[in-house]
Amino acid sequence: MAKLNVNGRMVDVDVDPDTPLLWVIREQIGLTGTKYGCGVAQCGACTVHVDGVATRSCSMPVSAFNADQKIVTIEGLSPDGSHPVQKAWLELDVPQCGYCQAGMIMSAAALLQQNPKPTDDDINSEITNICRCGTYNRVRAAIKLAANGGEVGRG
Numbered sequence: 001m002a003k004l005n006v007n008g009r010m011v012d013v014d015v016d017p018d019t020p021l022l023w024v025i026r027e028q029i030g031l032t033g034t035k036y037g038c039g040v041a042q043c044g045a046c047t048v049h050v051d052g053v054a055t056r057s058c059s060m061p062v063s064a065f066n067a068d069q070k071i072v073t074i075e076g077l078s079p080d081g082s083h084p085v086q087k088a089w090l091e092l093d094v095p096q097c098g099y100c101q102a103g104m105i106m107s108a109a110a111l112l113q114q115n116p117k118p119t120d121d122d123i124n125s126e127i128t129n130i131c132r133c134g135t136y137n138r139v140r141a142a143i144k145l146a147a148n149g150g151e152v153g154r155g
């Protein structure tokens with residue numbers, strides 16, 4: 001039995017300790033916004049925040065977490081989709097198929113938390129998520145829009 005703090009709620013889950021956090025989030029807790037892509041910490045589709053740090057949940061066993069750590073999924077990023085990154089994503093129509101986008105948004109939100117005005121190089125080095133649809137240019141533009149408080153500018 002593990003006790004986790006997910007999106008501000010304490011949850012008890014009864015799973016094998018080796019179970020990846022991703023599957024606990026999706027199958028035990030029922031939050032399916034976090035996606036499975038590669039399963040080997042490469043694509044970033046499974047990104048959540050752990051104490052504010054972008055974390056690839058497919059490759060971390062649930063036993064690595066405790067109730068004192070704050071896990072946030074895409075469902076918990078904001079109560080109503082009003083996080084600046086979510087608003088910028090909508091404004092610039094970033095998603096194509098959408099599969100990678102929850103992970104992209106979580107990675108972008110964590111980046112801006114640590115670095116409120118990232119350069120292109122910062123974004124390129126920190127956002128290593130893979131998008132099969134090639135939305136990278138819009139992802140970069142939306143991160144800069146969010147960094148500018150929703151104002152179009154040089155970022």
Ligand code: FES
Pocket residue numbers: 035036037038039040041042043044045046047056057058059
């Ligand atoms: S599913 Fe976790 S990084 Fe690809």
Ligand code: FES
Pocket residue numbers: 095096097098099100101130131132133134135
């Ligand atoms: S929007 Fe389709 S994989 Fe990224």
